[in-house]
Amino acid sequence: MNALSVDNLSSGYAGAVVLREVSLSLAPGEILAVLGKNGMGKSTLLKAVMGFLPKMTGTVAISGSEATKLSPHRVARLGVGYVAQEKALFQDMSVEENLRLAVRRPDFEAALAEVEASFPFLLQRLKQRAGTLSGGEQKMLLMARSLATGAKLLLIDEITEGLQPSVIDRLAGVIRSARDRHGTTMLLVEQHLPFALAVADRWAVLDRGEIAETGATSEPESRARVLKHLSV
Numbered sequence: 001m002n003a004l005s006v007d008n009l010s011s012g013y014a015g016a017v018v019l020r021e022v023s024l025s026l027a028p029g030e031i032l033a034v035l036g037k038n039g040m041g042k043s044t045l046l047k048a049v050m051g052f053l054p055k056m057t058g059t060v061a062i063s064g065s066e067a068t069k070l071s072p073h074r075v076a077r078l079g080v081g082y083v084a085q086e087k088a089l090f091q092d093m094s095v096e097e098n099l100r101l102a103v104r105r106p107d108f109e110a111a112l113a114e115v116e117a118s119f120p121f122l123l124q125r126l127k128q129r130a131g132t133l134s135g136g137e138q139k140m141l142l143m144a145r146s147l148a149t150g151a152k153l154l155l156i157d158e159i160t161e162g163l164q165p166s167v168i169d170r171l172a173g174v175i176r177s178a179r180d181r182h183g184t185t186m187l188l189v190e191q192h193l194p195f196a197l198a199v200a201d202r203w204a205v206l207d208r209g210e211i212a213e214t215g216a217t218s219e220p221e222s223r224a225r226v227l228k229h230l231s232v
């Protein structure tokens with residue numbers, strides 16, 4: 001059974017159709033990178049799957065459960081985490097409070113172990129107010145927090161934006177390791193092509209709200225095939 005199945009999904013904003021009959025599926029533990037130029041509908045896809053936007057037509061199923069009409073809260077309860085700047089941190093709360101609020105499991109120690117495995121520097125910052133972390137550090141906390149929740153499916157929107165190259169490399173390792181240890185399935189929207197190709201198993205290019213092309217990242221011609229769509 002697929003961890004995520006999206007079938008013929010169309011969605012958008014008050015009268016404007018952005019996604020047009022998008023279909024994709026992810027097997028459990030699979031990582032799919034969605035690429036494309038600015039404004040092609042990548043973030044819209046994640047928002048529609050998460051339930052922030054109305055689905056005009058089509059269906060979404062999460063681990064076989066029908067999720068097309070569910071609110072974000074109910075989608076989250078199916079084990080889905082949404083990692084995006086706009087659903088970001090509680091700026092006035094400490095790093096620890098941010099983790100405690102997101103991680104509802106009783107064993108907070110296990111969550112801290114997950115943080116240590118991803119970005120250990122955060123353990124020295126538990127009492128610091130999240131809003132006083134640097135932009136890059138906030139992104140690392142966002143990612144560490146999502147992994148610590150134990151979500152089965154993560155929807156990750158441009159996590160690399162604004163991060164320095166060494167942190168991007170570390171993040172790639174963190175994501176692959178989390179997938180290998182927990183079998184987390186991930187749908188990630190990315191602008192950073194080398195990161196996307198290093199982390200994902202498969203890629204899909206969105207062009208004006210439609211899936212234009214897909215491939216496996218193991219295929220040597222992947223980079224050239226994606227770049228063809230990204231040139232202005």
Ligand SMILES: Nc1ncnc2c1ncn2[C@@H]1O[C@H](COP(=O)(O)OP(=O)(O)OP(=O)(O)O)[C@@H](O)[C@H]1O
Nearest residue numbers: 013016018036037038039040041042043044045191
């Ligand atoms: N709240 C909104 N109301 C109306 N239109 C919107 C809204 N949010 C996004 N759009 C439009 O939907 C289209 C797709 O936007 P989306 O953010 O999904 O693109 P994207 O592929 O993620 O782009 P980028 O790489 O620039 O982040 C754009 O034309 C955008 O202007």
